[in-house]
Amino acid sequence: MWSFRITKSFSLSPQNIMVRRFSFKTVHHWPPLKSYSFRWEFSKQNTHKIISRDDRIGIAGLGILGRRIARGLLNEINVSIESSPLVVRKHLLGLGASSMTMLNKHPSEINATSLENVSSLQETEGFMVYESNQKLIENCSTLFISVKPNQVESICHDIKDSVKNDDIIISVAAGVDLQRLNKWLPKCKKVRAMPNLPIEIGQGSVALYSDQTDPEFRQKIESYFNGSTCLWVEEEQKIDIITAVSGCAPAYISYYLKLMIQSGINLGLSEKEARTLLIPTFRGTSKLFDKFSPQEIIEMTACKGGATERAMKIFDQKDMEGIITSVQSSALERIKEISRNL
Numbered sequence: 001m002w003s004f005r006i007t008k009s010f011s012l013s014p015q016n017i018m019v020r021r022f023s024f025k026t027v028h029h030w031p032p033l034k035s036y037s038f039r040w041e042f043s044k045q046n047t048h049k050i051i052s053r054d055d056r057i058g059i060a061g062l063g064i065l066g067r068r069i070a071r072g073l074l075n076e077i078n079v080s081i082e083s084s085p086l087v088v089r090k091h092l093l094g095l096g097a098s099s100m101t102m103l104n105k106h107p108s109e110i111n112a113t114s115l116e117n118v119s120s121l122q123e124t125e126g127f128m129v130y131e132s133n134q135k136l137i138e139n140c141s142t143l144f145i146s147v148k149p150n151q152v153e154s155i156c157h158d159i160k161d162s163v164k165n166d167d168i169i170i171s172v173a174a175g176v177d178l179q180r181l182n183k184w185l186p187k188c189k190k191v192r193a194m195p196n197l198p199i200e201i202g203q204g205s206v207a208l209y210s211d212q213t214d215p216e217f218r219q220k221i222e223s224y225f226n227g228s229t230c231l232w233v234e235e236e237q238k239i240d241i242i243t244a245v246s247g248c249a250p251a252y253i254s255y256y257l258k259l260m261i262q263s264g265i266n267l268g269l270s271e272k273e274a275r276t277l278l279i280p281t282f283r284g285t286s287k288l289f290d291k292f293s294p295q296e297i298i299e300m301t302a303c304k305g306g307a308t309e310r311a312m313k314i315f316d317q318k319d320m321e322g323i324i325t326s327v328q329s330s331a332l333e334r335i336k337e338i339s340r341n342l
Contacts, residue, residue, distance in 0.1 A: 057224070058140035060133055060155050065172055066146035068200035073224065133158035142168040142224070149173045149338050156184035163188045170221065174243050175339035178211060178236060191221055192236065194243045195228065197250045202227025204250075207242040209233050240339070244331035252327065257282055
């Protein structure tokens with residue numbers, strides 16, 4: 001049997017890590033009484049962005065983005081204890097994953113991969129799994145809707161009779177505007193969010209829009225994406241633009257890296273050699289953006305009369321800016337098509 005005693009000890013480390021300390025002891029007839037200690041560490045860049053222990057967070061839809069939101073939330077907590085950290089995680093966050101919700105509504109989507117995703121998050125990440133969207137909203141105060149845009153209305157229909165005025169709905173579905181969400185869910189507070197894939201590791205960016213302007217409310221929403229850069233926009237139409245520009249950006253960047261690796265192979269490197277050199281280069285260059293602008297990095301690398309300068313001229317000759325603008329414009333047009341077809 002385990003007994004827990006929660007102390008009210010808080011401290012702030014030089015690295016801006018807020019630590020909540022706890023102690024517990026085992027009660028057995030044998031071995032002799034032992035005491036242990038562990039701590040929950042909340043890694044924060046801004047220490048005011050704390051996920052409340054009372055928060056219960058649900059996720060409707062466990063596709064690629066939904067799983068990354070889930071793991072990003074779990075990564076907020078670093079549990080330093082040898083035995084059963086998943087129980088502690090579940091106790092702290094009370095995360096609920098709507099596993100079969102979309103599968104129930106769309107049987108064609110039941111497949112080995114989706115069932116494996118559910119099983120993995122339930123068994124290895126300590127999630128609670130509910131059999132319906134209604135049960136899910138009854139057991140959480142904040143719900144992420146992370147499904148395809150044409151499935152959002154059905155999620156809202158499932159939960160509309162159970163959602164409460166103080167509940168928070170965060171939709172990450174592209175093209176589903178707040179007007180539609182208000183129509184489908186008259187109650188509750190609603191947020192449109194557009195994160196990108198690096199949120200899973202507490203990086204990347206998130207664009208946010210809501211008609212709720214209270215600073216504490218917005219701070220709470222940001223806490224769910226802590227580590228990522230959050231940008232609140234005052235014009236909802238910008239969410240669609242941001243989806244095309246930064247929401248899709250991990251794919252654009254990865255595509256360019258893939259081509260760089262293939263070009264290296266074409267010029268005589270092995271795939272291993274090209275990957276070994278280029279992936280750390282991408283990673284390191286991204287860190288330089290904290291100190292230098294992209295133009296400054298170009299100028300530092302492209303010495304006058306050198307190889308880089310000549311190579312960069314090819315980009316201009318091929319109108320690289322025009323190509324990138326066409327790529328992002330095409331993505332934006334597709335988002336508008338999705339919205340029109342809802």
